[in-house]
Amino acid sequence: MVPRVLVIGEKPSQIKTIANTLFTHSSTEKFADRLYLRIGQWDNKELIMIPLIGHITTIDTAKEFGWNKCQPLAIVQNSNALILHTNQTFQRIISRKAKVVDELWLATDPDSEGDNIAYEAYMIAISANPSLKQATKRIWNSSLTKQEILRAFRNLIPWELYLALAVQGRRMVDAWVGFAGTRQVTGTARKVIKQRGVVLSVGRVQLPTLKLIVDRDRERDEFQRKLKFNILADLLSDNRKEVLVTVKHDKSPFKEEKQVKQILNEIGKAKTGTITKFKTWKTKIPPPRPWNTTDALALLTKELKIKANAAMELLTILYENGYISYPRTENRHFKDNFPHDEILTKLEGYSNYRPLLKLITNTSQVRSNGKKQGAEDHDPVHPTGEIPTEDKIITKMHLKAWDYVSRHYIGMFLPDLIQTRGSVKVTIKEEPFSQKYQQTIDEGWTQVITWKKPKETKKFVFTEDQIAQVDKIRSESFKTKPPAQWNDSTLIRQLEKLRIGTKSSRPEIINKLEARKYIVRCGKTFYESTTRGHTIIQVFEKVWPDLVTPGFTRMVEAMMDEVATKQASYDTMLETLRGHYIGLHEKLLSQLPRLQALLQQDMLIRSEQKIARGKRTTVPTQVLCPLCQQGKAIERLNVKTNKKFFGCSRYPECKWTAPSKKTRDGKIIPAQTAKDVVGPCPECNGTLFLKRIKDYRFVGCSKYPTCQTSFFLPKRGRLTLLRKEECPMCQRQMVSHVSRNEKTGESEKKVFCVICQNSGKG
DNA sequence: GCAAGGTC
Structure with a gap:
């Protein structure tokens, strides 16, 4: 009679793969809901394979050490306090089969947790059949490819308990x-x-x-937010008509305004500078490395604005339905003989990818392979080549997640991103300035991995020792940001x-x-x-x-x-x-x-919040609603986010809301004031208000990014909202804009509506 | 009821 071997695996999918690799003919036997033994012949032995579902035991406290039955510390002091609960389904099947076999092979994942799971199965098996103690071997496979499974099953290693005991x-x-x-x-x-x-x-x-x-x-x-300063200078073309580049003082950012003023005093009126260095070069940036779980989760949570747990669920569903590989892996390395071309060929079935796939010249390996990480381990996260369509299980979100996984995978085969870059150094009255630019020559892999497209900056050309025309030397201030x-x-x-x-x-x-x-x-x-x-x-x-x-x-x-x-x-x-x-x-x-x-303090705060929630208001303020100018701003609490915000007391007639902000002396006030508010947003329930980002000024909607309504305003000059003047076309606030005429140097005043650009006079 | 680590 052929010897019989009991093989223990960590999970059903793995046992299925192993059985399919080793057996030419096999049978299955159901032992629990959706769990099957796989039995077949290999190497003149009969192998009985049992798939586990991770750990068999859980640690719990013994009955007499339950909640409120002992001092908490007694759980640690008493060595009988912790007990192991064993899953009866697995206990039963392992005991039953252990009695009828001659050998035990432990084929759980090749890592310490896998050893511990194997140990749990081993303890059950030897208690049912003590003779197995001398006939136990460990299988240590580094992946689940056919070759590696065969290698591992031909090279059984001795079973040792130490790693399992450590876990x-x-x-x-x-x-x-x-x-x-x-x-x-x-x-x-x-x-x-x-x-x-x-x-x-x-x-x-x-x-x-x-x-x-x-x-x-x-x-x-x-x-502490601190004010810092940059000193900037615009370099002009020779005819002084156009700004070629804005260079920044090398010592920027400055901490002291005094120092900035001193430099501006010395060089502020300079009309020329000397180019001390100008160079250009090409940079090749290879595609990003393969994704492990962390990389995939990081990207999906960021791009889809979902929680890590939700991203993990999307990946799991895609895996269970055969659209992507096993999503839990530490590995960032594809093995050499990985069948990339099969997957890439299958992906051609999706018309959006077809033109991109044509750009690939070599399908045998990814262009930037990462490090092998994790002792088991699965391949990096990749599409299987099957194309999902929307149905009851696969939602739009799943499709989006799959698209990210697939695009990242395809991108790894595409040519480098090629950029031309340049830098210039210029001395203006002995003060050093410099600037850089980068422009894309060949989009390469960013055609597919579109979320990593680099910023383009304006190109410029100079020659060394050239005298450059300088327009305006100025300073800009900004506040440092907290982490x-x-x-x-x-x-x-x-x-x-x-x-x-x-x-x-x-x-x-x-x-x-x-x-x-x-x-x-x-x-x-x-x-x-x-x-x-x-x-x-x-x-x-x-x-x-x-x-x-x-x-x-x-x-x-x-x-x-x-x-x-x-x-x-x-x-x-x-x-x-x-x-x-x-x-x-x-x-x-x-x-x-x-x-x-x-914790008492915590309670006080929580009860305050409860009151706030109950009444839906906190302290009313004396601030007039900046939108309707009739109601008062009232502090309210967003129950979902637990964040305070301001709303109009005339809600729902007036729908003005604004986030709250802290002033220097610790007062909580609305982030928008009457000075900023332009009027209701024409597209949604939000409020249009003046925004300043760096040196850009524009009118934007308070519901950004949900509503992206925005109108740009002139970059320079003084802008004032005219409270008393209303646009005859759209009934919003007019703006006065005072700027200096570049040629005559005289100031000019224009009055216009920011929305419809109506001058108000006609 | 509680941890952290497997897996579904």
Whole structure:
């Protein structure tokens, strides 16, 4: 009789691939809903393959250590507190089959988590059939290609427990910290927060993530906007008719206005400068590297303005329906023999891509391959070549996500982006100025990866030692900006960089923090910490600084390494970290009064917000509505974003709203005033108001970007809204524009309507 | 009810 082997896999899709590779004839046997054994002959053996669905066990507290049944710290102090729950479906099938086989092959993913999953299956198998202990092997395949599967199944490696035990240790420590910490903090919170079922959670990964957000808010709160200055000079053509380029002083930005004035005094009237250097060159920029999960999520969250979790769901649906590859991968490297040409040929079925695919000369490999990352691992995220169409499952959003994945993939085969660039250095009365330009010669891959099209700037030509004509030397001022708030895209990139969480868990971490009310989304994309989130970090920074920085994860990782390399035993790991945690939890106990006091403040703020929500108003102001000039501006609360804004007291007759802004002395006022407001937007319910971005001035809609109505105004000259004059054509405010005539030097005044450009006189 | 990590 041929020997029988039990093969354990980590997931159904993987077992299917392996079975299809090894077996010429095979049979299946259903053992649970949508789960099948695969049985077949290979290498004179009968292989029985069982697909798992990730871990078989979960860690829980024993009954007598449930909520409110013991002190939270008892979970850590008592070695019987944590127990393993085993999934009965897998327990049953593994036990049953283990009894009838001669060998056990563990074919879970080739990484430490995979070893731990294999260990769970192994413990069940040897308890059903102890003789398997001597007949267990591990399969370590670096990918799921036919060749690699065959290689791995012919080169079985010895089964060792160390890596699995290291992960088991990590799982136990995570449970201690999470369970004991969460219960202690939640217990304290419930003395103050009388909401039903409120839970404040604590964990090894969520606290460092929360700290990132809290720290950024702290930086922004402390940030002092400072005025800085650039000195600019316009270089003219020889006939002085046209500005060729605006050059910037090399020492810009200046901090001191005094210094700027001094320089302007010295050189302000200069009419010429000497070109000291002028060069041009060509730059080739190769296509971007392949996407791993983080890259794909970062792009989709940014472009589609959705959460990381939502982006992950889009990718999962596309994967499950066969349109893209497995979306959870750390890898940015396509292997050499990857069948790119098959996929590219299939993509020709989509007419939008056909002209782009014709630009490809070599379909055998991508032009900028990334690094191989992750021990398993799946290929980078790519389309399968199947073309999706809109139906019940595939929505417009799925199609958009698929288009990004496909375009990024196709772009990786296209020629380089070629730019011509130039730079000039010019000395005006010994003061150094310079400027650069870049223009596209060949769009290359940006024809497909359109979201990465570079900015074009105006080209200029000079010769060295040429005397350049200078028009006006002037200064511009700007205010420094605080560091930006985190969004899904920047946050998951930072988490990957700091090695916090995993490719699969990162989007969920952000969701969890939001569900716990530690952070809120403000606007559409940005995250901000709540008072509650702030409080948690404040207390834990005192109690256990290492837990709120990636330090604790590093410590756990170091211990795991010691166990995996046999320098420490599993028991040593547990006892070391148990002792460590007990000490810190005791410190937490001493901080509970402080935590309670801080949460009280959180409650005060929350109850204020509740009142605000109930009445839908807060303090009425004396500010006249800038749009209708009849109602008063009233501060209101956007319930969705928790952000305050101003609206007109005559709502719904007057639909004026404006975001709130903080003045220097800390007052909250509407971001628009009567000075800026032009009138109702002709396209939507918004308000048109004067906007200034850099040196551009225009009239824009308050509902931007939803409504993109805008009218540009002259770049120079003084603009004043004329409150008392109304346009006879469209009944909006007129504008007076005072500018200097370039030729005569006299000032000219024009009065016109910004919307219909009517002069008002005719 | 709670963590973090697999997978669906």
